[in-house]
Amino acid sequence: EVQLVESxxxxxxxxxxxxxSCAASGFTVSYNYMTWVRQAPGxxxxxxxxxxxxxxxxxADSVKGRFTISRDISKNTLYLEMDGLRADDTAVYYCATxxxxxxLDYWGQGTLVTVSS
Amino acid sequence: DIQMTQSPSxxxxxxxDRVTITCRASQSISSWLAWYQQKPGKAPNLLIYKAxxxxxxVPSRFSGSGSGTExxxxxxxxxxxxxxxxxxxxxxxxxYTFGQGTxxxxx
Numbered sequence: 001e002v003q004l005v006e007s008x009x010x011x012x013x014x015x016x017x018x019x020x021s022c023a024a025s026g027f028t029v030s031y032n033y034m035t036w037v038r039q040a041p042g043x044x045x046x047x048x049x050x051x052x053x054x055x056x057x058x059x060a061d062s063v064k065g066r067f068t069i070s071r072d073i074s075k076n077t078l079y080l081e082m083d084g085l086r087a088d089d090t091a092v093y094y095c096a097t098x099x100x101x102x103x104l105d106y107w108g109q110g111t112l113v114t115v116s117s
Numbered sequence: 118d119i120q121m122t123q124s125p126s127x128x129x130x131x132x133x134d135r136v137t138i139t140c141r142a143s144q145s146i147s148s149w150l151a152w153y154q155q156k157p158g159k160a161p162n163l164l165i166y167k168a169x170x171x172x173x174x175v176p177s178r179f180s181g182s183g184s185g186t187e188x189x190x191x192x193x194x195x196x197x198x199x200x201x202x203x204x205x206x207x208x209x210x211x212x213y214t215f216g217q218g219t220x221x222x223x224x
Contacts, residue, residue, distance in 0.1 A: 103151035103166035
């Protein structure tokens with residue numbers, strides 16, 4: 001059974017850094033396209049980043065240059081390194097698999113990041 | 118970036134009703150469109166992919182149609198479990214973009 005469990009969220013001051021983790025089971029992260037999606041409180045969904053099985057990455061303009069997506073093959077875990085955090089980065093961050101159909105077919109439960117002074 | 122516009126933003130309906138949600142893309146996305154259902158405090162759940170294909174395990178009362186720039190999600194007979202927020206999402210090109218959501222509420 002596919003399972004994704006995010007961790008690493010919390011409260012952080014503006015300008016700070018945080019690393020989110022997404023531990024996967026039931027499949028191999030490095031063989032799949034993986035993505036991060038976020039949702040600000042009471043708002044809609046916003047795509048953040050994707051990493052291909054081959055390692056190619058893409059980012060939303062809003063996070064480009066500040067966030068880095070990566071993975072650890074030995075831990076079967078996806079990461080999102082977030083630097084230069086701003087108040088508008090406050091959101092629940094979800095990791096998800098990009099299925100063979102191209103749609104996001106498995107999601108984690110999310111982890112809340114709050115950026116505030 | 119491709120803009121996705123859903124309508125309506127809020128939809129009030131009763132159990133047993135047939136409802137339709139529309140999603141428009143600012144440029145053609147072929148059939149690279151997905152629909153998700155989200156309940157409060159939960160992650161989104163994939164319902165439809167490639168505009169009209171039903172995800173495994175999703176009830177057949179859900180259906181999707183469209184191509185190019187106009188898409189619809191239809192629920193043929195609303196069940197109590199269907200009251201939630203629905204999002205469309207294009208995956209034709211990066212950045213992936215979502216519609217603003219449609220809140221389906223009980224009349």
